[in-house]
Amino acid sequence: MTKFTQEAMVAMLSDFKRFIPQLSINCVIFRFNGQELQVPIVQPIQDEIWVIPGGFVYQDEDIDDAAKRILYEQTQIDLPILGQFGTYGPADRNFASELSAFKNSILPSDIIDWISQRFVTIGYYSILNRQPVDLKTGPLFKNGRWVNVKETDTLALDHSLLVSEARKVLGSELLSKPLLLSFMPPTFTIPELQKLYEAILDRPIDRGNFRQRILKSDILTKVGVSKEKTKSRPPILYSLDEQRYLNSLTQNIKLGF
């Protein structure tokens, strides 16, 4: 088993000459499960560390396409990429020594040399609204799971920083970009939506005021009543009026000092 996965790793990385050198991509994918904001992390076959999905860019490939491909290869999540949150390139950013597969030299030396270089990484983020129960991973990874963004401070390499930076950008874009279209399922309730806002903004919001404002903004259409078993009054189901939602985003440039 271990032998096979080592071979798989060699096969996968041995076309490294087709990649742009010293440049990598990392992806932070957000999901809201109704309660908390989560991101997927994966575990390489040769290591016990947890990292966010990441990889390299083929010479003839757009960097945005690379992000989408890498995400799919490592998590089987097929998702349009929404944006970048930053590019990171400290002079000493090389991590080969922290990866046991490379540290223990089970790979050809030319690959080790290639991967041991200093890398600049481009951070991409996106949002997943349908949630597979388990996270499948590609051949180079042995495990994948969803974790609360609040519990990502023990990731390997500089990946805790990357998640934290992606989260900041997400928060600043909640007001100006159509994130709800990506986060929410076709129908949802107002209390669910409020929990998403509270998770992203990381602060409590008054129930009554939230409901009042979101209804006045006229971006929701009532579609019925939740049929899920509740231990209290069943909430009303809404869907997002895409056109009105998109319109409401553009006209929010205030002065604010």
Added chain:
Amino acid sequence: MTKFTQEAMVAMLSDFKRFIPQLSINCVIFRFNGQELQVPIVQPIQDEIWVIPGGFVYQDEDIDDAAKRILYEQTQIDLPILGQFGTYGPADRNFASELSAFKNSILPSDIIDWISQRFVTIGYYSILNRQPVDLKTGPLFKNGRWVNVKETDTLALDHSLLVSEARKVLGSELLSKPLLLSFMPPTFTIPELQKLYEAILDRPIDRGNFRQRILKSDILTKVGVSKEKTKSRPPILYSLDEQRYLNSLTQNIKLGF
């Protein structure tokens, strides 16, 4: 003269082995001259094109440091970098054929091969508040000048796009980042400040309301009256209260849908 500058170019680029390959940096520097928002552009010695400052990253250099160094080498502007506005990497992003110095093969072939590769570029922006009357340039450039950001749609390569993207980011950060500290001189008038806001937001603002709100926010300290010759009532001079300004920026996260 032309011979010398060709030699200078060869000398400058021949240490290309010390650079990270296929990765470049571009800088958009904003300045407000009291009337309009401007950016510096430069003209390479061998070409008639105008571009924004740009260059490459040394192997042992942070990418942020590279941005600062490149800016200084090409414009003699010594300025802390404020941030990135994006990283651009379409698969066909290679521009050697558009640069006559490379197109006409006056350079060694290994340099031409190196520069002819596909490049990913990291976009950096910053803000200059002191304004040298002329723009000096480094040895690889024959001209430099400040232009209105509204007149940057004829730059070479993809640099018009880069300026446009940097400008978008600037606008979205006016409310949340301390841009005024960088833009404004130690003392200024409220009408001047209003012109800056109008230039960045690209829309007119009511005089009375602007003054009222900026004064109520309590970030300005009166320091006297302008002594410049005016053809009307002389405006009051203010300075920015840095502490109060920084405080006022943090507490502006509204819901806004």
Added chain:
DNA sequence: TCAAAAGTGTTATAAATACACCCATGC
């Protein structure tokens, strides 16, 4: 004394905030 630009005040409307109160369900 007039034009030009700076500085001030008034009013109407809309938004943000803090609550109190009622409703539907499961146990």
Added chain:
DNA sequence: GCATGGGTGTATTTATAACACTTTTGA
């Protein structure tokens, strides 16, 4: 019937926006 969470209304404060009026200067 009562705990739980969903849904609604109201009153206060604050922000936004439109616009009229006054002041100071140079010509």
